[in-house]
Amino acid sequence: MRKKIIAGNWKMNKNLEEGMGLVSEISNMLKDEYQGSALALIIPPFIHINAVSKLIADNSKLGLGAQNCSNHQSGAFTGEVSAEMLKSCGCTYVVIGHSERREYFNENNAWLAQKINAALASHLTPIYCCGETLAEREKEEHFTVLQKQISEGLFHLSAAQIQHVVIAYEPVWAIGTGKTASTAQAQEIHAFIRGLIAQKYSDAIAQEITIQYGGSVKPENAAELFAAADIDGALVGGAALQSRSFVDIIKAMA
Ligand code: 13P
Secondary structure (H helix, E strand, O other): OOOOEEEEEOOOOOOHHHHHHHHHHHHHHHHHHOOOOOEEEEEOOHHHHHHHHHHOOOOOOEEEEEOOOOOOOOOOOOOOOOHHHHHHOOOOEEEEOOHHHHHHOOOOHHHHHHHHHHHHHOOOEEEEEEOOOHHHHHOOOHHHHHHHHHHHHHOOOOHHHHOOOEEEEOOHHHOOOOOOOOHHHHHHHHHHHHHHHHHHOOHHHHHHOOEEEEOOOOHHHHHHHHOOOOOOEEEEOHHHHOHHHHHHHHHOOO
16 A cells, blocks of 8 residues: 655745644644544754744644755755655655756756755655646656656666655646646646656555645646546645645545
């Protein structure tokens, strides 16, 4: 059985007080309302991680992730945060290669492969993001783009290592646009990604890898997406900034 994960990526939103309020509400609502087995991840800005860690310590339904980490272990890299630091502050997951990092911070696949290594070396589970732009989809290049992102970012890993990676398919044209990929479009890509893993490693390994969908996930479309055979959860942006909508998305996963 693959692990089902619903992650709330806050991006650069919420001051400390707002963030703590949001986490407390989510934690209380999950205790009262959610009996399912999915893991819900809070992915706040770095600076809130330690405080969130303390707040969720008594709730086994909630876990903690970071939005990024350095590709280096430690040293003279002013402004950077290492995977080891994140681990020591209570994180167990880290998002690597979000399309906003790829676009605005020029992170390429080779760079991201190093970040994957840094995360695994510190026993963090990387959530490796991939996805095509609108222009790439219109030119029907999406399969080629995804194949390149997955192979260059992940295929240096051993069979043992790849089993500790989560993949998130986030079509760039669906992020923050209100335009969700249809369930059929998302399922097609998830099955394609799982096929790539099966070809490179084995079918057994591919069947165990969690693949999340991200891009305008809301309470209204979550249940349909989660019913698809290869969609194992969601990476949620905007709808994770409100307790009611985030918890309703989690509840859509039985
Ligand atoms: P939205 O849910 O706001 O479209 O953002 C998706 C995302 O980028 C999550 O990482």
